[in-house]
Amino acid sequence: MGKPTGFLEIDRKLAPKRAVSERVNDYKEIEILNSTADTEAQASRCMDCGTPFCHNGCPLGNVIPEFNDAVYEQNWKYAYDILSTTNNFPEFTGRICPAPCESSCVLGINKPAVAIELIEKSIIEKAYAEGWVIPFVPKVRTDKKIAIIGSGPAGLAAAAQLNKAGHFVTVYERADQIGGLLRYGIPDFKLDKSVVTRRVEIMKQEGIIFVTNSNVGTADKLANLTNDFDAVLVATGSTTPRVILAKGNDALGIYPAMEFLSQQNKRNASINLEVNHKGEKYHNTNIYAEGKHVVIIGGGDTGSDCVGTSNRHRAASITQIEVMPKPPVDRASNTPWPNWPNMLRTSTSHDEGVERLWSISLQEFIKNDRGELEALLIGDIVYNMKDGKIEQEVINSRKIPCDLALVAAGFIHTDHDSLFDQLISVGVKSDERGNLVANSSYQSDNEKVFIAGDARRGQSLVVWAISEGREAARNIDLYLMGKTSLEGKSVSSFDVLAK
Numbered sequence: 001m002g003k004p005t006g007f008l009e010i011d012r013k014l015a016p017k018r019a020v021s022e023r024v025n026d027y028k029e030i031e032i033l034n035s036t037a038d039t040e041a042q043a044s045r046c047m048d049c050g051t052p053f054c055h056n057g058c059p060l061g062n063v064i065p066e067f068n069d070a071v072y073e074q075n076w077k078y079a080y081d082i083l084s085t086t087n088n089f090p091e092f093t094g095r096i097c098p099a100p101c102e103s104s105c106v107l108g109i110n111k112p113a114v115a116i117e118l119i120e121k122s123i124i125e126k127a128y129a130e131g132w133v134i135p136f137v138p139k140v141r142t143d144k145k146i147a148i149i150g151s152g153p154a155g156l157a158a159a160a161q162l163n164k165a166g167h168f169v170t171v172y173e174r175a176d177q178i179g180g181l182l183r184y185g186i187p188d189f190k191l192d193k194s195v196v197t198r199r200v201e202i203m204k205q206e207g208i209i210f211v212t213n214s215n216v217g218t219a220d221k222l223a224n225l226t227n228d229f230d231a232v233l234v235a236t237g238s239t240t241p242r243v244i245l246a247k248g249n250d251a252l253g254i255y256p257a258m259e260f261l262s263q264q265n266k267r268n269a270s271i272n273l274e275v276n277h278k279g280e281k282y283h284n285t286n287i288y289a290e291g292k293h294v295v296i297i298g299g300g301d302t303g304s305d306c307v308g309t310s311n312r313h314r315a316a317s318i319t320q321i322e323v324m325p326k327p328p329v330d331r332a333s334n335t336p337w338p339n340w341p342n343m344l345r346t347s348t349s350h351d352e353g354v355e356r357l358w359s360i361s362l363q364e365f366i367k368n369d370r371g372e373l374e375a376l377l378i379g380d381i382v383y384n385m386k387d388g389k390i391e392q393e394v395i396n397s398r399k400i401p402c403d404l405a406l407v408a409a410g411f412i413h414t415d416h417d418s419l420f421d422q423l424i425s426v427g428v429k430s431d432e433r434g435n436l437v438a439n440s441s442y443q444s445d446n447e448k449v450f451i452a453g454d455a456r457r458g459q460s461l462v463v464w465a466i467s468e469g470r471e472a473a474r475n476i477d478l479y480l481m482g483k484t485s486l487e488g489k490s491v492s493s494f495d496v497l498a499k
């Protein structure tokens with residue numbers, strides 16, 4: 001630990017953000033890169049807590065106190081070496097991770113936690129600026145070939161690791177661009193797509209082959225891959241949206257959030273809107289919020305991304321409705337430290353303007369004579385105790401104007417498409433939620449097929465996808481070679497320091 005009194009002297013300070021009045025006019029990233037001096041000061045707040053819970057809070061097992069110390073000591077190259085041992089893509093997590101590590105930071109027991117995510121982003125951006133992030137081309141190649149289906153963070157992390165182990169890796173992606181939800185889904189104002197492209201270019205130079213517009217299961221059959229490759233990793237995500245079954249749900253003007261968000265990603269990149277993020281035709285190629293009364297159904301992160309995008313479209317009004325009650329402003333007592341806290345989360349998109357309603361029941365989509373959506377009938381959910389049981393009642397039913405409804409009510413499972421059918425036919429199982437099943441080694445009931453990311457665990461987080469991709473890669477290497485030198489999640493501070 002560098003500065004024993006850092007946490008007593010320095011307050012938590014996050015990176016500056018562009019003013020709302022400026023940023024709603026474009027899709028550029030909201031957060032400005034911190035100054036080197038400010039980040040070093042923030043790193044000095046990491047105290048010598050003895051048992052750092054942040055390691056466990058982070059699904060990647062990032063060795064956080066050590067890189068904080070290196071930053072405080074101005075040894076940024078060493079900080080980058082430590083960080084890149086456990087995380088292939090700190091530039092993604094440093095921008096968009098909800099930072100479970102910070103929720104479990106020991107300092108967070110009675111003071112604001114160390115700004116770990118900010119430090120992570122500063123390290124990787126400095127590493128790029130200094131030219132430390134260079135392609136890792138293995139000196140020795142094995143004769144093993146691995147196919148990865150899906151180029152989201154899980155597939156990309158696995159590709160990077162397996163290539164590092166010397167295997168020949170080909171990534172198949174049904175969309176026209178690489179990146180999964182990093183590319184099509186997450187708005188550019190949270191994660192600029194040049195950040196994704198910058199990493200993919202390095203991976204290409206490392207020898208990884210990327211095949212886009214390749215929907216495995218249709219044109220390229222799974223059987224071709226299982227015959228031609230020594231192992232196949234399925235990292236296809238979980239993007240089948242939940243459908244709202246309320247009356248009138250066939251009205252014109254109701255769209256899944258992903259159709260709305262991916263269209264804006266494509267517009268920003270000047271890519272034509274012929275096909276959506278799944279490589280299928282869009283229902284409507286002009287889902288645009290300008291002048292519309294927008295209601296976003298679902299109070300989570302995807303809904304928040306729709307708020308930010310609707311504000312940039314100049315919507316007439318934006319309302320976000322959520323079926324669950326409003327969470328407490330501070331950490332709820334049933335999720336004490338070091339757990340991930342149940343509490344109200346206000347995103348940068350919320351700061352830009354939205355009306356948020358909780359405990360809302362959506363009763364009907366109201367349409368006009370032409371079948372177009374013009375309002376929603378909603379009511380407040382109240383909970384009453386009756387005969388010792390909690391009963392739900394809907395009161396105060398009312399109409400709210402709405403001519404664009406964006407459904408952000410979660411994703412139910414991985415796509416049940418022709419690839420899914422082919423996987424089942426070769427012995428891969430699905431669970432009760434409809435996702436694909438693998439054992440603790442990420443191996444399915446077909447020994448050649450491994451599963452990682454949202455396709456296995458359901459819609460989750462980028463940091464979990466990277467973690468699953470890395471762990472799956474380690475197990476594939478072990479399966480093919482009988483041993484592996486790829487780092488696992490259990491990497492300790494001593495392993496890192498010994499490198």
Ligand code: FAD
Nearest residue numbers: 150152153154174180181216236237453454460461462465
């Ligand atoms: P995905 O990223 O979904 O990638 C799967 C890829 O597989 C896709 O590119 C898909 O086209 C491809 N594919 C599927 N089937 C086939 C096939 N048959 N052939 C070829 N390719 C195929 N997490 C965060 O941590 N922070 C955030 O801020 C955040 N924001 C989000 C915003 C939105 C709108 C959404 C929807 C999710 C967000 N998430 C966020 C969650 C996060 O993006 C996912 O958990 C993560 O991307 C999952 O990674 P993955 O690699 O498993 O799957």
